[in-house]
Amino acid sequence: DADVTQTPRNRITKTGKRIMLECSQTKGHDRMYWYRQDPGLGLRLIYYSFDVKDINKGEISDGYSVSRQAQAKFSLSLESAIPNQTALYFCATSDPHSQGVKYNEQFFGPGTRLTVL
Amino acid sequence: KNEVEQSPQNLTAQEGEFITINCSYSVGISALHWLQQHPGGGIVSLFMLSSGKKKHGRLIATINIQEKHSSLHITASHPRDSAVYICAVSAPTALYGGATNKLIFGTGTLLAVQP
Numbered sequence: 663d664a665d666v667t668q669t670p671r672n673r674i675t676k677t678g679k680r681i682m683l684e685c686s687q688t689k690g691h692d693r694m695y696w697y698r699q700d701p702g703l704g705l706r707l708i709y710y711s712f713d714v715k716d717i718n719k720g721e722i723s724d725g726y727s728v729s730r731q732a733q734a735k736f737s738l739s740l741e742s743a744i745p746n747q748t749a750l751y752f753c754a755t756s757d758p759h760s761q762g763v764k765y766n767e768q769f770f771g772p773g774t775r776l777t778v779l
Numbered sequence: 780k781n782e783v784e785q786s787p788q789n790l791t792a793q794e795g796e797f798i799t800i801n802c803s804y805s806v807g808i809s810a811l812h813w814l815q816q817h818p819g820g821g822i823v824s825l826f827m828l829s830s831g832k833k834k835h836g837r838l839i840a841t842i843n844i845q846e847k848h849s850s851l852h853i854t855a856s857h858p859r860d861s862a863v864y865i866c867a868v869s870a871p872t873a874l875y876g877g878a879t880n881k882l883i884f885g886t887g888t889l890l891a892v893q894p
Binding site: 702703704705706707750752765766767768769770771772773775 | 781783809810812814819820821822823824827865867869881882883884885886887
């Protein structure tokens with residue numbers, strides 16, 4: 663079944679370490695997103711990519727970078743992790759060719775729980 | 780004030796009860812989403828609607844565009860309905876170059892259905 667997968671699912675790391683979170687999708691969607699979720703807050707957009715050559719900052723991009731290696735792969739990096747980056751991270755995809763209300767639909771991966779000590 | 784507000788933040792119900800979760804928003808939207816997040820984190824889409832009402836099994840979602848309000852109802856609730864329910868809206872935005880929509884999320888409603 664076409665899907666959005668994230669690796670790793672859980673990661674504990676130390677302050678200052680470089681971390682990469684990976685997202686892969688088999689949906690054939692052009693658009694991919696990275697969000698973080700913190701307790702008591704709604705999901706917030708970190709970066710988004712509309713195709714391999716189009717990458718854009720979201721609301722909270724400071725401290726993060728991304729790479730769109732292929733249509734199917736979108737990675738999020740924390741160059742030097744800090745404790746306030748402890749959160750649940752979600753990758754999502756959407757299909758800009760969908761019609762009507764389905765144009766707005768995003769499909770989420772299972773999430774990566776990151777803890778920075 | 781958040782652009783998407785949900786109430787209640789926490790809800791405990793007994794199995795079989797009728798449940799209502801509310802969502803109000805303050806921006807112009809092209810669609811409203813109800814999402815479900817189970818313990819363990821995964822988020823799945825329950826409904827997307829731009830008007831009226833949708834029903835899927837025991838779940839019903841309604842939206843009133845004039846009042847900028849939506850409700851998610853669960854009939855005959857069951858412990859397996861225990862999850863976080865998230866309201867999100869698709870809003871046209873210049874953030875995306877003005878050409879598409881941004882998802883704005885509420886903070887979620889934590890529902891626990893007790894047997």
